[in-house]
Amino acid sequence: MADAFSPEPDIGCDLMQIAAEKHRAGRLDRRTLLGCLMALGGVATTGKASAATGELVVVNFGGPAVAAFKAAFGPAYEKLTGLKLVIDGSGPLASKIRAMVQANQAVWDVCDTSTNSSLLLGKAGLLEPIDFDIVDKSKVLEGFALPYGVANYTYSYVLSYNRKLLPAEPKSWADFWDRKRFPGKRIMSKTPGGQLEAALLAAGVPRDRLYPLDLDLALRKIKEIKDDLIFWESGAQSMQAFRDKEVVMGNIWHTRAALLLDEMKGDFTWTWNEGILNASAWNIPKGNPAGRKAAMQFVASTQDPAQQAALFVALASGPANPATVSLIPPDLLFRDPMQPANRQVQITSNPQWWADNNDRVADLWLDAISG
């Protein structure tokens, strides 16, 4: 079938296609097209030449994150190194990184991926080890300065709910599992991170003894409420389910929950209690065009609390550097997973456990949620 489907449709890519189509139809002259592509980061993907032109290419999953990364991290880095920072929104899928490094054709300098991908790619020898002489380990959420990936921002899987559709406010994952008191559909992530932890907390496992995760118990708990579960594959899907009132509760990213908070006003909120705090990671493909040092300098430069606070204001992605807490605007304190009041009620994910058990968990999880 004509069945191409991207799990995370991305607007940066879409904008580039629109520009290219206009050029073909003769409605856009070549210079304007190149200008557009440059602005959207599309030119950076055309080859290794970028290193020679004095650029550092950072890749993320597109959308508003392209402009937000540029605004938060661009000025300081460009002043420091003289290199131009280009944000490419085409999506650093682990498979793409693997393919380009193995073909000796890395066109990205720094990628914004999950810690899990960083650990997997690192183990396969496809990433530069992080140079902790340049990058400061002490400016990272504890447990997230890994050999091949350093936290760039944090996010949390939080218990979100529609107040209007529930008889009371759910306070914990045990409530999420209580289908008598809180009837209705729930939405969970289609990937197991943050979901197994929630299941175990619902089962009464003490929060300081979660890892190593008891897979049998967690999957049993998932199956227990499976009839009332649907699963989201992209952040946008998780929001749509709440907008359509298809679900009453969800285990979703706090960044998406923050958008719903603005959109649905008083109807929607979430609790930080038993949220599962996690981080995304910078990693550097082996043989990156701008060179190791330039990439490490970028990672170090983004550890600055002011830059992380700017990114938080734009995207609600939590800072990775704990020192940022004092720079958050007062009206946004509730949305920051790193604020002491929010952080102390959450649990922190263990990326190493996830990477070590990745393959096994992927299969067992799939067995549990399907069929």
Next chain:
Amino acid sequence: MTARARLSPWLLLVLPAVALIGVMYLTPLLRVLWLSVSEPSLGFGNYRLLLTNATIQRVAGTTLWVCALTTILTVGLGYVIAYTMVHAGRVEMRLMLFCILLTFWLSVLVRSFAMLLLLRNDGLVNQLLLASGLVDHPIQFVRNATGVVIGMVHVMIPLAVLPLYAALRGIDPALMRAARGLGCGPLRAFAYVFWPLSRPGLAQACVLVFIFSLGFFVTPAILGGGKVVMMTEYIRLQFEQTLRWGLATMLASSLLLAVLLMLGLASRFLNMRRITGPAA
């Protein structure tokens, strides 16, 4: 001989295209096959997983039964539609053909989302059912296997109707008249004359629909609510999330092999050229 001499210079013009397809299509395909026997280690270890890994077997099982059910429903409905088209007047037939082709041209993505809007709990269909008092709770049409099958049947209908229509139209209507003239009732005439003559077309449509169903990805992803995992999605998961490319390419190769095998078997018993065209 002369024809050959006249043709060959023109044939040379086709060569670049053939070479291009060879390079662009066969090279990656060979790489996929190679990866499936070389990663993580040389040998058929990945293929052994087909026999030993319970998850793979379950995903394969889901794929088979969803595709089989889709095929039965699609071809059954398609037969009724094609039969009606053959016996309808000119204008009605054209209208029916137009409607079927129209859905054929729409993107699978759009159609799957449209299905979701129609069939979900507060969708149009459930609203109608609730308002008419036929049910007192919304029926769970989507976010489950039911939704996947409904969506797949909808996408596949044209693929069943078009070859079936061609096959049924080829049946000489005089035969039915002769059967009636010799004392058969309408049902018996259908059962003893029309039905046996239409069976080859029916089998062809089954093969075609089943093979295309195996490659479904978008529809199960959207309408299955994450709970119906078919082979294509499992392959993507291994490719993206676990980076087990050896496993992913093994499954892709196995799927390809299964399709070729099915086509091979079918062509022994059926005239597949009629539906795939002489090039196949």
